[in-house]
Amino acid sequence: MSEATFTIRRGGRDGGEMVAYQTRVTEGMVVLDAVHQIQAESAPDLACRWNCKAGKCGSCSAEINGKPKLMCMTRLDTIDITQPVTIEPMRAFPPTKDLIADISWNYEVKKRIKKFKPRPPDAADGTWRMQQSDVDRVQEFRKCIECYLCQDVCHVLRDHVKHDEFIGPRFLVYSAALEMHPLDTENRVDELKDEFGIGYCNITKCCTKVCPEHITITDNAIIPLKERVVDEFYDPLKRLVRLFRRK
Amino acid sequence: MVEYQTYEHDVLVIGAGGAGLRAAIEASAAGVSVGLICKSLLGKAHTVMAEGGMAAAMGHNDDRDNWKVHFSDTMRGGQYVNNWRMAELHAKEAPDRVRELEGWGAVFDRTKDGRINQRNFGGHRYPRLAHVGDRTGLELIRTLQDHGIHQGIDVHMEVTVISLLKDGDRVVGVFAYEREHGRFRVFKAKAVILATGGVGRAYKITSNSWEGTGDGHALAYHAGAELIDMEFIQFHPTGMVWPPSVRGILVTEGVRGEGGILRNSEGKRFMFDDIPANYKEQTADNEEEGWRYVAGDKNARRPPELLTRDHVARCINREVKAGRGSPHGGVYLDIAWIKEKLPNAAEHIKRKLPSMYHQFMQLANLDITTTPMEVGPTTHYIMGGIRVDADTQASTLPGLYAAGECASGINGANRLGGNSLSDLIVFGKRAGEYAAQFAKENRHGSIDSTLIESEARRALEPFDREAGENPFVIQNDLQDMMQKLVGIVRLEDEMKEALDGLDKLKERTAKSSVTGNIDFNPGWHTALDLRNLLTVSEAITRSAIERKESRGGQFRDDYPDKDPAFAKFNVAVKEVDGQMQISHEAIPEMPAELKAVIEEMG
Ligand SMILES: Cc1cc2nc3c(=O)[nH]c(=O)nc-3n(C[C@H](O)[C@H](O)[C@H](O)COP(=O)(O)OP(=O)(O)OC[C@H]3O[C@@H](n4cnc5c(N)ncnc54)[C@H](O)[C@@H]3O)c2cc1C
Ligand code: SF4
Ligand code: SF4
Ligand code: FES
Numbered sequence: 001m002s003e004a005t006f007t008i009r010r011g012g013r014d015g016g017e018m019v020a021y022q023t024r025v026t027e028g029m030v031v032l033d034a035v036h037q038i039q040a041e042s043a044p045d046l047a048c049r050w051n052c053k054a055g056k057c058g059s060c061s062a063e064i065n066g067k068p069k070l071m072c073m074t075r076l077d078t079i080d081i082t083q084p085v086t087i088e089p090m091r092a093f094p095p096t097k098d099l100i101a102d103i104s105w106n107y108e109v110k111k112r113i114k115k116f117k118p119r120p121p122d123a124a125d126g127t128w129r130m131q132q133s134d135v136d137r138v139q140e141f142r143k144c145i146e147c148y149l150c151q152d153v154c155h156v157l158r159d160h161v162k163h164d165e166f167i168g169p170r171f172l173v174y175s176a177a178l179e180m181h182p183l184d185t186e187n188r189v190d191e192l193k194d195e196f197g198i199g200y201c202n203i204t205k206c207c208t209k210v211c212p213e214h215i216t217i218t219d220n221a222i223i224p225l226k227e228r229v230v231d232e233f234y235d236p237l238k239r240l241v242r243l244f245r246r247k
Numbered sequence: 248m249v250e251y252q253t254y255e256h257d258v259l260v261i262g263a264g265g266a267g268l269r270a271a272i273e274a275s276a277a278g279v280s281v282g283l284i285c286k287s288l289l290g291k292a293h294t295v296m297a298e299g300g301m302a303a304a305m306g307h308n309d310d311r312d313n314w315k316v317h318f319s320d321t322m323r324g325g326q327y328v329n330n331w332r333m334a335e336l337h338a339k340e341a342p343d344r345v346r347e348l349e350g351w352g353a354v355f356d357r358t359k360d361g362r363i364n365q366r367n368f369g370g371h372r373y374p375r376l377a378h379v380g381d382r383t384g385l386e387l388i389r390t391l392q393d394h395g396i397h398q399g400i401d402v403h404m405e406v407t408v409i410s411l412l413k414d415g416d417r418v419v420g421v422f423a424y425e426r427e428h429g430r431f432r433v434f435k436a437k438a439v440i441l442a443t444g445g446v447g448r449a450y451k452i453t454s455n456s457w458e459g460t461g462d463g464h465a466l467a468y469h470a471g472a473e474l475i476d477m478e479f480i481q482f483h484p485t486g487m488v489w490p491p492s493v494r495g496i497l498v499t500e501g502v503r504g505e506g507g508i509l510r511n512s513e514g515k516r517f518m519f520d521d522i523p524a525n526y527k528e529q530t531a532d533n534e535e536e537g538w539r540y541v542a543g544d545k546n547a548r549r550p551p552e553l554l555t556r557d558h559v560a561r562c563i564n565r566e567v568k569a570g571r572g573s574p575h576g577g578v579y580l581d582i583a584w585i586k587e588k589l590p591n592a593a594e595h596i597k598r599k600l601p602s603m604y605h606q607f608m609q610l611a612n613l614d615i616t617t618t619p620m621e622v623g624p625t626t627h628y629i630m631g632g633i634r635v636d637a638d639t640q641a642s643t644l645p646g647l648y649a650a651g652e653c654a655s656g657i658n659g660a661n662r663l664g665g666n667s668l669s670d671l672i673v674f675g676k677r678a679g680e681y682a683a684q685f686a687k688e689n690r691h692g693s694i695d696s697t698l699i700e701s702e703a704r705r706a707l708e709p710f711d712r713e714a715g716e717n718p719f720v721i722q723n724d725l726q727d728m729m730q731k732l733v734g735i736v737r738l739e740d741e742m743k744e745a746l747d748g749l750d751k752l753k754e755r756t757a758k759s760s761v762t763g764n765i766d767f768n769p770g771w772h773t774a775l776d777l778r779n780l781l782t783v784s785e786a787i788t789r790s791a792i793e794r795k796e797s798r799g800g801q802f803r804d805d806y807p808d809k810d811p812a813f814a815k816f817n818v819a820v821k822e823v824d825g826q827m828q829i830s831h832e833a834i835p836e837m838p839a840e841l842k843a844v845i846e847e848m849g
Contacts, residue, residue: 012766028490028611040719044770045763049287051456054496054606056385057291073609096427097767107289107396115397116352127346129361135354139379142354142386146290181352 004081006034008046009088012097020084025076031087032060032071035099047098055212058147062099063088068149068210090152103148109167112195113175118183134182141177141221143213146170150207150217156200166197169207169217176221179228189232198226249703251431256282256401257686258679259421259436261408261463264292265384265671266651266678267442268391269344273679274440275398279686282434283395284403284423286458290392293444293456294671297384298499298602300366300376301668303341307358308365309545312373314338318841319848321666323525324370324555325630325659326799327814328476331837332637333657337666337673344672345377353390355379367504367541369553370663372529381499381602387668406432408462409775410702411439411470411647412694418470418647419692422702426772429765431703435694437686440640440678441467441633441649446480446783448776450626450734451726454486454497460776461783463653467633468782468822472642475817475832476631476655477783478791479800481662482735484559486625488577493610495625498580498603500664502620503552505599506541507582508534509563510619511571517578518551521562526554528849538588557661557799560624564735567623577623583616592616624735628667630658630800631790634819634832640678646685646692650678660799709774715760718774725752725780733788737803742792749785756781785827790818793829 002025010019021038032050039046051057053072060071065079065086079085093101122128150169156162167175175192178184192198201222208217215221257279260271267283275281285292304317317338322329345363349355355377356364365374379386396402405426412420412433420435443463447455468474485498503509511517522530530551531537537550552559563578573579582600586592593616597604600615607613607620632655633642640648651671658666709718732745756777761770796810797803816831837845 026491029492030610033492039769040717040723044717044719044761044773045768047767047769051287051291051293051458052296053456054296054493055609056382056602057295057456059287059291075610100767103288110393111396115393118350118352121350125346126350127362128349130354130357131361132357132364135357138354139356142379142389143382145295145385178352181354184352 004034004076005084006038007084007086008035008038008099009095010046010098011095013095016095016098018086025081029076030072031064031074031076031085034076035071035087047100049100056145058145061090061147061149061152063090063152068152070147070149070212073212090148092152092154092158105163106146106148106151106170109171110174113171113178114186114188116178116181116184117186119185128183130182137220138177138181140215141173143215144170144173145213147212149210149212153206153210155204155206162197162200166200169201169222171196172198172201172225173215173217173221176225179225189228192225193229193233198222198229201226249431249700251433251699251703253433253435254282254403255435255691256280257436258282258438258440258682259284259434260440260442261421262292262442262444262651262653263289263402264294264442264444264651265387265391265668266675267292267440268388268395269672269675270440270442270650270679270682271400272391272395272398273676274683275400277680277683279683280401282401282403282436284406284408284434286405286407288404289402290388292388293458294384294388294668296454296456296497297387297668298381298497299368299501299504300378300383300665301341301345301387301672302368302371302375302663302665303345303377303669304338304375305342305345305363305365305377306373307362308374312375315844316372316848317341317375319845320371321657321663322659322845324661324663326661326809327659328798328817328834329659330637330656331841333674335841336637337657337670340673341669344669344676348387348390348672351390351394353386355386366501367549367553368664369500369503369559370555371665376665378501380598381501381600383668387671407772407775408466409706411466412698413470414692414694416471417645417692420694422699424706426767429768429771433694433699435691437689437691438646438648438682440682441647441653442651442675442678443653445652446629446780447626449726449729449780449784449787451730452486452495453626454483454495455626460779462776462779463649464632464786465779465782467642467647467649468786468820470644470647471822472644472647473634473819473821474632474655474786475634475819476659476790477629477786477820478794478818479630479658479660480626480787481556481628481630481800482560482624483627484556484563484624485580485622487611488573488621488623489575490611496606496610497625497627498620498622499600502580502582502600502603504541505582505596506538506585506588507552507580508550508584509552509559510579510581511566512573513571517566518554518559518562522551522554523558530554542588555661556664557802560735561802563624573621575621577621579619580622581619583618628652628662630660630662631655638677639681640674641681646689648678648682650674660801706775709759709761709771710765712758712760715758716755718756718759718761718770718777721752721755721759722773722777722780725777725784728752729784733784733791735802737791737801738805739792742788745788746785749781749788753781786820789827789829790820793818
C-alpha cells in the first residue's frame with residue numbers, strides 16, 4: 001500500500017484552482033476510485049460525474065495528466081503515481097464545477113441531425129431482413145458510449161472553438177451510423193457539407209486514438225462520409241441529378 | 248420563503264432508463280405534453296449497462312418458442328408468486344415491442360436468414376434473448392433516446408425528485424432540485440410515472456450505479472402507496488471479485504450462455520451436484536450434453552450453469568463457505584475452455600463478448616480467452632417494488648403510475664435474465680398510454696405551498712448542522728450492514744439486529760452535515776439519497792422477516808424450504824401514521840386457461 005497525490009481542479013464556471021489531495025493506493029485501483037476516496041475522506045463536495053464504473057456509460061470523462069480518458073477505466077498502475085496526478089474536466093467544453101464540464105452543446109447538436117427513416121418493411125409481419133455482414137459496420141458505430149472524449153481531443157473544437165460550424169467526430173460517427181444503416185432512406189449529405197462542417201476535419205486521427213470503444217472514427221466513419229459529400233457535390237452527373245431533385 | 252421554479256406537464260415521467268423513455272414516448276405519441284426528469288444526463292441511466300439481451304418469444308432460433316413457453320418459464324422462475332397477468336401480457340407483447348425498436352433504428356445481431364438473433368439465457372427454455380453482442384442495454388437506451396428527442400418531450404437532466412406532492416389522495420406533482428446549483432423546482436402534472444430503477448446501492452457488493460438508491464420506491468411509499476415483494480432481491484451469481492475496486496461489477500450471464508462453466512478450486516464443475524427437482528427434466532446430466540446445448544443442438548438439455556440465478560448464486564456461496572473457493576473468495580468461471588471445441592475460440596469469444604473481454608483486460612489484467620475469471624454473487628436487481636395494476640401500471644394512489652424495475656409483480660420471487668429489458672418496453676409503453684389517458688380525463692390538482700416550504704427546509708437541514716458526520720461514511724456503514732445481515736443467506740436474529748442498526752443509522756443521518764456550497768455537491772446529494780436507502784432497507788428487512796420460508800431471491804437459513812402457505816400471498820408494506828405496516832396481499836386465483844398453459848408446458 002502506498003500514497004499518491006492527486007491535483008484536482010476545484011472551482012465553478014468562473015474559474016478554479018488546482019488543489020492537491022493525498023490518498024492511499026491499493027491494488028487494482030482506478031482514477032475514479034481515488035476521486036471517490038477523496039470525496040469520502042476529505043472533500044465530500046468534490047463534484048464529478050459517473051454511473052457504471054465499467055466503461056459503459058461514458059459519464060466519467062476527464063483529462064488525466066492532460067490526456068482525455070475515462071476515469072473508471074484508467075488504472076493507477078498504468079500511470080506514473082510517483083509524481084502528482086492531475087485531473088481536470090474536458091477542456092473543449094466550459095467547466096461547470098470541479099471535474100464537470102458543461103456538455104449540453106452535444107445534446108443540442110444531436111437534435112439537429114435528421115432522425116432515422118426506415119424503408120417499408122420487407123416482410124408481411126412488418127419486419128426487415130438484414131445480414132450480419134450488412135450491419136457489422138453500423139454496429140461498430142453504435143458502440144459509442146457518448147463520452148465525448150473524441151470531441152474533447154479534436155483540435156477543431158478544442159483549439160479553434162468551431163462549435164458553431166463543426167459537429168465534431170462523435171456526431172460524424174452518429175451521422176455515419178444513420179447514413180450507412182441498411183434500412184435508412186434519409187439523406188444528410190447537404191448538411192454534412194454545410195452546417196455540420198465535415199470539411200473542417202483534416203484527418204489527424206486524434207479522435208480515433210482516444211476512443212475508449214475503439215471505434216475507427218476517421219477511417220470507417222469520417223472518410224467514407226467525406227467521399228459521399230465529394231460524390232454528391234463534385235461528380236458532374238450527380239450534380240445534375242441533384243439539381244433536378246431540388247426542384 | 249424558499250424560491251423555486253414551477254413547470255407544468257400533462258404527464259411527468261421520473262426516470263430516463265428504458266422504462267421511463269418508453270413511457271415518455273408513448274405518452275407524447277398520445278398527444279399530451281410530457282416532461283422527463285432524470286438524475287444523470289440523458290442516455291446514462293442504469294439501463295445502459297445491461298449486457299445480455301431482452302427476452303421475447305419470437306422463435307427465430309427455435310420455432311418451438313411462443314408466448315406460452317415464455318409465460319410458463321417466467322412463472323416457474325418466479326416460483327409462482329408472480330402477478331400472472333403481468334407475466335402473460337409481458338410474454339405476449341414483448342415480440343412486438345422488440346420489433347418496434349428495429350423500426351426506430353436498433354441494430355440487433357442477425358440470424359443466418361437475416362432476422363433478429365436470439366441467445367440462450369438461464370431459465371429460458373429456448374434461445375430467446377434479442378441482443379447486440381454484450382451491450383444490449385446501450386442499444387436499447389440509445390434507440391429510445393434518439394427516437395425520443397424528436398418527439399417534443401421536455402427533458403430535465405440532472406434533476407432529482409425528493410418528494411411527491413398530493414392533493415388529497417391524488418398525486419399531482421413532484422418537488423425536486425437541480426444538481427448544478429441546488430435550486431428547487433416544482434413540477435405540476437396530471438399524472439406522474441415513476442421509472443426510477445433499483446435499490447442495489449443499499450448493499451456493499453453491487454452491480455448497480457450510484458443512482459440505484461430506491462428513490463421511486465421510497466417516494467411512492469412516503470406518499471402512501473403500497474410496495475410488495477421487497478424481500479425478493481436478486482443476487483447475480485457472477486460479479487467480479489478481484490481487484491477490490493471492481494468487486495461487484497457484473498459478468499454477464501451471456502458468458503455462460505456462450506459455454507462458460509463454473510468450477511471450484513478443486514477443478515470440479517459443482518453445478519452438476521445440485522439440480523432442483525423442478526428443473527431436472529430440462530437440465531443436462533453430463534458435460535457433453537451441456538456443450539451440445541450451447542452449441543445449438545435442439546435435442547440437448549441446458550447445462551446446470553444456466554439454472555436460475557437465485558440457485559446458481561447459492562451454489563457459489565456454498566462452495567466458497569465450504570473452503571472450495573478461489574483465492575479472492577469466488578469461484579472460477581471459465582470460457583477459455585471452449586478452445587477444446589472450437590477452432591477459433593479466442594476470436595469467437597471476443598466477438599460474442601467484447602465488453603467482457605475489455606472489462607477483464609483493462610480492469611483485472613486478465614485475458615478471458617486464455618484464463619478463467621474469478622466470480623462471486625453481487626446484488627443486482629430487486630423483484631419487489633411499487634404495487635401496480637397489471638394492465639395500466641397504476642399504483643394504489645390515483646395519478647401515480649410505475650414501470651420498470653421500481654414496479655413489482657412480473658418477476659415474482661426471482662427474475663429471469665433478459666426479462667427486465669423486455670419488461671421496460673412492454674410496461675413502459677403501457678404506463679405511458681394509461682397515464683396519458685388519465686391526464687386527458689383529469690385537470691391539474693392544487694399544490695399546498697406550505698408543504699413545499701417544509702420539504703425545502705427538510706432538504707436543506709444538512710447544511711444547517713455543523714460538525715456532523717459525513718454522509719458517505721453513513722452510506723458505507725449501511726451498505727456493510729445490509730450485506731452482512733440481510734444478504735444472500737438470511738436469519739431472523741440477524742435481521743432483527745439489522746432493524747436496530749437501521750434505527751441507529753437513521754439517527755446518525757438526522758445529525759449528518761455537509762460542507763461546501765450547494766452547487767453540485769455530492770455530499771449533499773448523498774445525504775438526501777440516504778433517506779431513500781434507509782426506507783427501502785427497512786422495507787426489505789421487514790418483508791424478509793415476514794416471509795418465513797425460502798423462495799427465489801429470499802433464502803432463509805432458519806426456514807430453508809419452500810412453504811406452500813407462503814405461495815398464496817405477497818408481502819406488502821405501507822406507511823401508516825409514519826410507521827411501516829406489513830400485510831399479506833392474497834394472490835388471485837389464476838384463470839383456467841393460464842393454468843392449462845402451465846400444465847401443457849410442464
Ligand atoms: C450490469 C447490468 C447488466 C444487466 N443486464 C441485463 C440484461 O442483459 N437483460 C435484462 O433484461 N436486464 C439486465 N439488467 C437489469 C436491467 O438493466 C435493469 O433492471 C433495467 O435497466 C432498469 O431499467 P429502468 O428503466 O427501470 O431504470 P434505470 O435504467 O435504472 O433508470 C432509472 C432512471 O431513474 C432516474 N431516477 C432515479 N431516481 C430519481 C429521482 N429521485 N429523481 C429523478 N430521476 C431519478 C435515474 O436518473 C434514471 O434515469 C442488468 C443490470 C445491470 C446492472
Ligand atoms: S480526425 Fe478529424 S474529427 Fe478526428 S480529431 Fe482529427 S480533425 Fe478532429
Ligand atoms: S466515438 Fe468514441 S470517443 Fe467519441 S463519444 Fe463515442 S465512444 Fe466516446
Ligand atoms: S462511469 Fe461509466 S464510463 Fe466511467
